[in-house]
Amino acid sequence: MPTTQELSSDLVVYAARLVRAVRRANELPAGVRVLSLLDQYGPLGISQLAATDRCSQPTMSAAVSQLEARAWVVKQPNPNDARASLITLSDQGRRELARVRDLNGRTVAAQFEAHPTHTAEDLAVAVAVLRDVLESGIPTTERGNL
Amino acid sequence: MPTTQELSSDLVVYAARLVRAVRRANELPAGVRVLSLLDQYGPLGISQLAATDRCSQPTMSAAVSQLEARAWVVKQPNPNDARASLITLSDQGRRELARVRDLNGRTVAAQFEAHPTHTAEDLAVAVAVLRDVLESGIPTTERGNL
């Protein structure tokens, strides 16, 4: 039985491989994952989105611009704070999110179901593990540019 | 209970987030994952490495060059085929792999253990799910440039 540490390291390696494989298969802009954040949390500002997605603020600014150009999100000034924005998922964005989920879901689910050794609960466990590891908050750098 | 397809899509989103978070935390060259491949399978050629890692052959060529420059791998001509190479993990590479595993393992394992709801078996299940989904072979593109 491998140690927790070995397993954790493998988790990262496999995660990287999965991301690359799926991106290559489906050719989607990276920013689409922002759509799922907006779907989950409702309208948010740029910085909040960046923190939640664990990327830098400029990266999120660029991602949002892309999404806005495709009309998948709407960017409005925050009425309570003239510095801030409020990013909202549009109806088109919601449809796109459904499409992407279908696409990603198909590619992965197809492979997953080819493995009868794994149950749907196993998949749910895997997702929960990833989610919880992330939500605890992995430190970024010592500068802490959350 | 979410569907398999929804779970699959989430798996990809979380995987991407994990990779970014860990890379940012540890600042490692992407090529280090090749070390774990060599550790697992023994000496391999460039193309075999690329196929196993699900990246393109030029990408793997570059990664191997990086690793060779750091003396983490040795690149020798394949005695059975003058076209091919044999990439071997060096002792330094083995030490580096241990270091990286420790690093990745610490960052992830620390967060993981903060969640008493998950057992070590859960983590093992997550790793197995990722591995098996990958090893079945997600199609890359219709050109099939494996």
Next chain:
DNA sequence: CAGATTACATAGGGAACCTATGTATTGCGA
């Protein structure tokens, strides 16, 4: 032995992110 295949290298470019820094607004203490 000529043509197809295979293994790898090189060239060129695009996408995703990052740090550093600038600007405008807000909040706060003297």
Next chain:
DNA sequence: TCGCAATACATAGGTTCCCTATGTAATCTG
């Protein structure tokens, strides 16, 4: 209330990762 720190975001510039297209040399095949 005034000046300064903090906050929210934009912009500039650059790095890393990864890909396609293509060239070269070696191997296989009819």
